[in-house]
Amino acid sequence: MPRPLRVTAAIALSLSVTAALAGCAGSSSASSTDELDIATTVSAVSFDPYLADSGPSIWILQPAYETLITKNVDGTYTPGLASAYEYLSPTSFQLTVRDGVTFSDGTALDAAGVVANLERVKTVSGPAIGNAAAIDTITATDAKTVLITLSAPFPAMEDLLSHNVGMMVSPADLSSPDLATEPAGTGPYVLDTDATVSGDHWRFVRNADYWGDASAFSYDALEYKYFTDPSSTLNAVRAGTMDIALGNTTTAEAAKSAGLQIVTQATDTWGLVLGDRAGTNQPALGDVRVRQALNYAIDRDAITKAVVGEYGSPAHQYFGTQTTGNVPALDDAYPFDPEKAKELLADAGYANGFTFAVTAVPGIHDAMVQAIQGYLAEVGVTMTIDQDGDFFANVQAAKDPAYALTYTQGDMYTTLAPIVTPTGVLNPYKSSDERINSLYAQAAASSDPAEQTSLYQQIAQIVSDDAWFLPVYYADVIVYASKNVEVKLWPGEGYPWIYAWSPIS
Numbered sequence: 001m002p003r004p005l006r007v008t009a010a011i012a013l014s015l016s017v018t019a020a021l022a023g024c025a026g027s028s029s030a031s032s033t034d035e036l037d038i039a040t041t042v043s044a045v046s047f048d049p050y051l052a053d054s055g056p057s058i059w060i061l062q063p064a065y066e067t068l069i070t071k072n073v074d075g076t077y078t079p080g081l082a083s084a085y086e087y088l089s090p091t092s093f094q095l096t097v098r099d100g101v102t103f104s105d106g107t108a109l110d111a112a113g114v115v116a117n118l119e120r121v122k123t124v125s126g127p128a129i130g131n132a133a134a135i136d137t138i139t140a141t142d143a144k145t146v147l148i149t150l151s152a153p154f155p156a157m158e159d160l161l162s163h164n165v166g167m168m169v170s171p172a173d174l175s176s177p178d179l180a181t182e183p184a185g186t187g188p189y190v191l192d193t194d195a196t197v198s199g200d201h202w203r204f205v206r207n208a209d210y211w212g213d214a215s216a217f218s219y220d221a222l223e224y225k226y227f228t229d230p231s232s233t234l235n236a237v238r239a240g241t242m243d244i245a246l247g248n249t250t251t252a253e254a255a256k257s258a259g260l261q262i263v264t265q266a267t268d269t270w271g272l273v274l275g276d277r278a279g280t281n282q283p284a285l286g287d288v289r290v291r292q293a294l295n296y297a298i299d300r301d302a303i304t305k306a307v308v309g310e311y312g313s314p315a316h317q318y319f320g321t322q323t324t325g326n327v328p329a330l331d332d333a334y335p336f337d338p339e340k341a342k343e344l345l346a347d348a349g350y351a352n353g354f355t356f357a358v359t360a361v362p363g364i365h366d367a368m369v370q371a372i373q374g375y376l377a378e379v380g381v382t383m384t385i386d387q388d389g390d391f392f393a394n395v396q397a398a399k400d401p402a403y404a405l406t407y408t409q410g411d412m413y414t415t416l417a418p419i420v421t422p423t424g425v426l427n428p429y430k431s432s433d434e435r436i437n438s439l440y441a442q443a444a445a446s447s448d449p450a451e452q453t454s455l456y457q458q459i460a461q462i463v464s465d466d467a468w469f470l471p472v473y474y475a476d477v478i479v480y481a482s483k484n485v486e487v488k489l490w491p492g493e494g495y496p497w498i499y500a501w502s503p504i505s
Contacts, residue, residue, distance in 0.1 A: 035222070037222075037242055039236060039242055041233075042060065044199060052126070056495060058163065059497075060224050063191075063204040065183060065185035067163065069162045071493075075492065081168055082098060084096040087157070090154075091149060093150065094145065102211055103186050104207055104209070107172055129164070136151040154413075154444055155446075155447075170184040172184070187210075189205060189206060190205060191204055195223075205221050206221070218501065219503075222498070234255055237255070244496070247479055249312075252311060263489060266474055267493065269315055269407045269409060269475075270404075270407075271318070271472040272402050272472075273403050273426065274402050277429065277466075281398070284348070287349075288467060289345075289348040290344070290348050291470075293379065293381075294467070295470055296334050296335070296344070297336075303368065303473065304472070308475050311476040311478055313473060314474075316333045317471060318460070319415070319456075321474070324453040325412045338375075338378055345380065353380030353381045354381060356382075359403035360391075361391050369404050395426070395428055397428070398429055409492060442455050477493075477495070479496055486502045486503070
């Protein structure tokens with residue numbers, strides 16, 4: 001499921017991930033300060049931060065790995081493993097490495113270790129590093145200072161280095177084949193390999209040699225367990241053997257009736273990416289009138305009510321209200337108008353419709369894509385649903401001319417990078433618009449927030465007018481928690497982070 005990826009589904013970024021994370025535990029009741037149990041729908045986790053998904057997998061990485069820069073629950077950024085940082089110019093960013101930090105294997109963190117980590121951006125291809133393309137050179141100017149030069153202005157280094165790219169791995173383990181299953185970070189916890197079964201459950205215990213303030217983390221152990229569906233997750237939380245779970249609209253009412261805490265936050269945009277805008281595989285999608293027709297053909301109000309109910313709102317534009325790219329005037333850009341959809345199709349030469357396929361994740365996108373499919377059929381368009389194989393790989397290979405996307409949005413610069421730039425990981429057909437490219441470059445070079453907002457909103461207007469996407473609804477992140485656990489949500493993130501899990505006395 002780019003927060004991206006950060007795009008989620010294995011598209012990393014999130015590409016399409018609404019995976020449910022839920023607290024699961026042993027026999028102890030939820031809320032014990034001895035252990036916090038978290039259930040996850042992520043079954044395959046790589047402990048190489050650059051190869052792991054930056055969406056749901058980040059939960060399982062955070063106990064072992066800390067980032068160079070820390071993102072706070074209010075959306076601000078503060079020093080992390082880097083004790084100080086600053087832009088020296090729009091294309092140079094300097095970090096000061098914190099003193100006294102050691103990895104779980106005993107290795108000390110220094111500038112050379114940071115360089116060794118960041119150099120991998122150029123050599124590995126993973127879903128979590130799509131926004132790091134601007135990094136050009138990384139140099140240790142002394143034992144504690146790292147200078148990052150950028151190939152072009154990139155104003156989102158704080159956001160980038162507060163996620164997977166900023167997670168530091170012990171240099172001794174960077175090339176180890178065991179890194180995928182055995183993390184080697186600086187975090188407050190270490191993986192208990194004897195009590196872990198990869199693909200089923202992962203248990204972390206306190207790092208006895210943690211360099212920082214261990215009291216900032218309330219629980220002595222964290223255990224993540226894989227669950228296959230929302231119902232079993234809810235049942236575990238309701239039974240008191242789970243502490244935290246990422247909820248689901250299909251189980252939210254039952255969770256409310258059971259008296260669970262329900263924490264929500266508007267974060268995700270759900271819809272289709274009409275990727276084949278040049279008509280490479282499906283000529284019809286190369287006509288803007290056809291893409292606009294698809295947008296007019298669906299009843300967003302009805303779909304939203306049926307699929308997410310009170311936990312979402314209709315989306316007529318792609319960028320949500322939590323972003324600076326949201327344009328209030330676009331809130332009714334594509335009202336439900338099937339007759340107008342038919343007229344546009346006829347004008348484009350498709351009065352008898354056409355057929356196209358959409359890549360989707362089974363169990364996640366089903367309700368949404370099936371609803372879209374029904375509305376498009378009413379205007380003569382046949383949309384087939386392709387759920388075979390690896391979602392991220394299929395999207396990257398441009399297997400189908402469109403795909404379903406659940407996209408978590410926060411910082412606009414990093415939100416835009418995967419989906420509108422020619423090299424974006426969520427832009428498989430490499431669509432390019434010189435107006436967008438120019439506006440994006442201007443936003444990168446600007447230090448004026450008001451000017452950046454204006455530029456981002458101009459991009460939003462273009463992609464709306466040209467119907468790059470078919471947004472359907474904005475959905476809340478829903479978290480279930482026991483009565484004895486406090487959970488906070490980070491703005492622009494699809495999952496609550498471990499830094500705000502604490503017992504309620």
